[in-house]
Amino acid sequence: MSGPPKATALPELPDPDYLPKRTLSERVAHGRELRAQLPHERQATWTLSPTRADPLAILDRQSAERIEDLVPIRYGRMAASPFAFFRGGAAIMAADLAGTPTSGLRAQLCGDAHLLNFGMFDTPERSLVFGLNDFDETLPGPIEWDVKRLAASVEVAARDLQFGRTERHAAVLATVRSYRAAMAGFAALRNVEVWTRRLPAKTLERQMAIAADHQTQREVRKAIRKALSRDSLTAFERLIEAHDGALRFRAAPPLVVPVEALLDQHERERYVEVMSSFLEQYRGSLPPHLRYLVESYRFARMARKVVGVGSVGTRAWVVLLIGRDASDPLLLQLKEAKPSVLEPYAGPSVYETQGRRVVEGQRFMQTASDPLLGWYRLRALDDQMHDFYVRQLWDGKSSIDVARLSPAGLVAYGEACGWTLARGHARSGDRIALAAFLGEDAAFDDAIAAFAATYADVNESDHRRLVAAIASGRVPAVSGV
Numbered sequence: 001m002s003g004p005p006k007a008t009a010l011p012e013l014p015d016p017d018y019l020p021k022r023t024l025s026e027r028v029a030h031g032r033e034l035r036a037q038l039p040h041e042r043q044a045t046w047t048l049s050p051t052r053a054d055p056l057a058i059l060d061r062q063s064a065e066r067i068e069d070l071v072p073i074r075y076g077r078m079a080a081s082p083f084a085f086f087r088g089g090a091a092i093m094a095a096d097l098a099g100t101p102t103s104g105l106r107a108q109l110c111g112d113a114h115l116l117n118f119g120m121f122d123t124p125e126r127s128l129v130f131g132l133n134d135f136d137e138t139l140p141g142p143i144e145w146d147v148k149r150l151a152a153s154v155e156v157a158a159r160d161l162q163f164g165r166t167e168r169h170a171a172v173l174a175t176v177r178s179y180r181a182a183m184a185g186f187a188a189l190r191n192v193e194v195w196t197r198r199l200p201a202k203t204l205e206r207q208m209a210i211a212a213d214h215q216t217q218r219e220v221r222k223a224i225r226k227a228l229s230r231d232s233l234t235a236f237e238r239l240i241e242a243h244d245g246a247l248r249f250r251a252a253p254p255l256v257v258p259v260e261a262l263l264d265q266h267e268r269e270r271y272v273e274v275m276s277s278f279l280e281q282y283r284g285s286l287p288p289h290l291r292y293l294v295e296s297y298r299f300a301r302m303a304r305k306v307v308g309v310g311s312v313g314t315r316a317w318v319v320l321l322i323g324r325d326a327s328d329p330l331l332l333q334l335k336e337a338k339p340s341v342l343e344p345y346a347g348p349s350v351y352e353t354q355g356r357r358v359v360e361g362q363r364f365m366q367t368a369s370d371p372l373l374g375w376y377r378l379r380a381l382d383d384q385m386h387d388f389y390v391r392q393l394w395d396g397k398s399s400i401d402v403a404r405l406s407p408a409g410l411v412a413y414g415e416a417c418g419w420t421l422a423r424g425h426a427r428s429g430d431r432i433a434l435a436a437f438l439g440e441d442a443a444f445d446d447a448i449a450a451f452a453a454t455y456a457d458v459n460e461s462d463h464r465r466l467v468a469a470i471a472s473g474r475v476p477a478v479s480g481v
Helices: 024-037 055-063 068-078 082-088 090-097 143-160 165-187 191-196 201-211 214-229 232-239 265-284 288-295 354-365 407-428 431-438 443-472
Strands: 106-109 118-122 128-132 139-142 240-243 246-249 256-258 298-305 316-322 329-336 374-379 385-392
Touching (some): 024 431, 055 068, 090 143, 090 443, 106 354, 128 214, 143 407, 143 443, 165 431, 201 214, 232 329, 246 256, 354 374
Antiparallel strands (some): 329 385
């Protein structure tokens, strides 16, 4: 059995030795100096470059590396609305952000910090918390990139909800203000306090009850109830059926397809070998006590499961493991990890596999992560090497339905997301310098809000281009799936 890879240095993040060597006042002065060099007003403007990469060409390049018969589903989902397009267009925005001014202050980034990549999930102690829950694109980089992605997503979502200009602007300002205020708060805390701060779901519910209307409060309560009901037993009941005395995944093509339906004779012969390699490598990425836990389960079944918008077409599987008996299921999600969309602009990951990049980035940004997070690399049935990360399929995961929020609800939800993103950055970046750079006035908030409005215009234009390309037949798409 292979053990976990050796630890790797992290040159992309602030050197841990650098922080104690600088006094508090020196770190504050550093942040203020960076602000003087890059006034916040410069963040407000963004114009389309004549050499801007074709957004559809970026999507085409991604599609070329994905499962061909699933690509039309991805395009169909992205075409549904400008916000759906934004969700699937992380690579497009990464290319655009690469040309924007940055302070030089870096942290571990989510890489795709839009509104729907925040939600609820269980901690290892089975407490429900709110936080970032998608790290496919995580990589160290300039903090402005995450903040602009989040702010633009608020603006785009508010437009989808047909909010007026004033309501949209208020929601974006509240989100960025919350990020800035939270960073100031984290700068005042002791190091360990920053690493242990959480946003319990019940606290979020109380905050939303104070700040938002009854409709939003209902949506929050509904999301909490849903999260509390989502575990491996619930997933087992929904996805698994008994047939001729054996368990199997319920087929719902093209969204859920049992692996047996995808294999030819040659692949069937290699299937056991591939799964043995997966289990060995995955267990090797876990700490010993959790490795022992996973070894107490046996492999039962596997199916391909389509997930998300931007991820559609990447290889995503669900695996059923059985423990004591059939009443003791464990469902794991195996999701392919491609290089981060930030990599061409922020530099490559220091980790040897993309799966480990995702897992370690998640651990940097989350106060509490799925204890069964792991990774593996193997030569799959297509004879190509693929990187994956592994997590529990349902461990209290749930999201607030942004499409049902009122203007006041979007303000309150944006504030929660802004606080959460700031905590993630404060854990790996120099929070003292960051707080000093952001400042105490609203200049940063105003600048990012102006950028968000401009970028939302461009996103709408890009979305129209995709819709036109689908209508002309250049881009294959299947809607409603």
